[in-house]
Amino acid sequence: MSQRQPQQLVPGMQPAVLTMDSLLRAAEQTVPQGAGEASKFRYRAAYQGVPGAYSEMAACKACPDAEPVPCEQFEVAFQALSQWTTDWAVLPIENSLGGSIHAVYDLLLRYRLHIVGETSIAVNHCLLALPGTKLSDLTRVLSHPQALAQTDTYLRKLGVVKEAVDDTAGAAQMVARQQLQGVGAVASRRAAELYGLDILDEDIQDAKDNVTRFIKLARDPLLSREGEGEATPFKTSIVFSLKEGPGQLFKALSVFALRDIDMTKIESRPMRTNPIVLTKPEGAAQAGKQRFNYLFYIDFVGALSDPVCQNALRHLQESAPFMRVLGSYPMELQLGGLDSNTPFDSINEH
Ligand SMILES: O=C(O)C(=O)C[C@]1(C(=O)O)C=C[C@@H](O)C=C1
The missing domain is CATH 3.40.190.10 (Periplasmic binding protein-like II)
Structure with missing residues (x-):
């Protein structure tokens, strides 16, 4: 069994951390950065942080044949993938104690990238x-x-x-x-x-079970075929907005309940482009009250190729003025299958 070579601990030997500036400079170059340099890796996976970050472990777990590429901020990782500097980006999306990582939800909407996988790590601080x-x-x-x-x-x-x-x-x-x-x-x-x-x-975290879930992003969606998701369950992630009026969220969620589709996550985020709306009751002469305007992110069990899921999404579009599929991908069944205390060199085989 071949194993990843232990990383050098010599200062100065750490990989360069990508920043917005370095990406802008690379985009202006005609010869891609790193061209001609020999690398034992065929692929590259962006993560936020520097070597030793939990995100680096997640990137190695989700992309075993990729070189983990450190990025200064979440957005740099999105940008690196969008401009072909890397093949994937692996980012934290939620933690069992701290909850959702909102900045990543907001970036998912701004960048047209696709979720192609998920992975999780049992984090021991x-x-x-x-x-x-x-x-x-x-x-x-x-x-x-x-x-x-x-x-x-x-x-x-x-x-x-x-x-x-x-x-x-x-x-x-x-x-x-x-x-x-x-x-x-x-x-x-x-x-x-x-x-x-x-x-x-x-092990200083407040609860023993401290699991962070990460998503794996790619430029292209994973195309699932009909019947996919039967052997390995698939998960689909979507984002949508609602019409105004009473019961709209209930109507939207009922499209899943009616078809026995298991919803695993819901998250709402303010709609950044139009965060406050003026509601006007039907038939009323004057405008009513102001309210916050939200986007809803939902994960449900099912593959996009499954006709039942397709019907649910068609049904949802009746009450959702905006809807986008963020990805349909194999679901991780064992949460925290990798412990952050696992020796790094044994995470992946090469
Ligand atoms: O700072 C790190 O090491 C990260 O990988 C980021 C991060 C996060 O964003 O939640 C990932 C896992 C832990 O939950 C703590 C921090």
């Missing part, structure tokens, strides 16, 4: 600090906002000031690079190894 630091020395702790939320009870008891940064591994990298005394980072075991930090405590 560690508290890291410079070698020799004791728990009682810590006054500040840095991490990604989701990771800080997932370890809130623990950090409150410790009585430290919490500071949000772009990603968990980025927090560890900052503590190490800037030699921050008395400052901790909530991050993975791999981040401790990569940046030479001590693990002061582990």
Whole structure:
């Protein structure tokens, strides 16, 4: 069994992190960035964060034959995929403790990319600090906002000031690079190894079951054939808006209930282009009240090729002025099948 080669822990050997600026420069070049450079990987998968981020593990799990490409922000990962710098992008969409990652929902609408898979990771957070630091020395702790939320009870008891940064591994990298005394980072075991930090405590999340679900995006949709989804269940993700008036959401959701279609997730987000609407009751001379205007994101069990699902979506369009399918893809049946403590080099075989 061939295994991924252990990554070099030498400073300066880390892969370059993609930023909006570097992508803009690459788009202006006639010769694609990296052309001619030998790589043992055929494909590339963008993720947000730096090496050691949980998203890097998810990218390796979802795209075993791809080189994980670090990106500064979520949008850089969307952009990298859109402009063919990578073949996929793997992004967190929800966590069992912290809930939905709203920024990713909003970007799904802005970019015309397709969800082609999902994966999840059981996240075990560690508290890291410079070698020799004791728990009682810590006054500040840095991490990604989701990771800080997932370890809130623990950090409150410790009585430290919490500071949000772009990603968990980025927090560890900052503590190490800037030699921050008395400052901790909530991050993975791999981040401790990569940046030479001590693990002061582990499994510090508020609940044992701390699972983050990630989506795998591609430029083209996964074309499912009729009958697909019978052996491996498929999931379909859609986004839609509603007409105004009483009972509209109930009507929209009934198209799934009527057909025994299992809805696994619903999320509403303000419609950024038109966030407030004026409602006018039918027959009324004057405008009524103002209300917020929402987009609804739904995941349901079923393949787009299944005639029952197609009928449900046709039915939904009767009450939805806008509807888009975000993707139809094989559903992950075992949540958190990969533990973040799993040695990184054994995640994928090459
Ligand atoms: O910062 C990281 O390591 C990430 O991969 C991001 C992220 C997230 O956005 O939720 C992923 C998993 C954990 O839930 C915490 C943070």
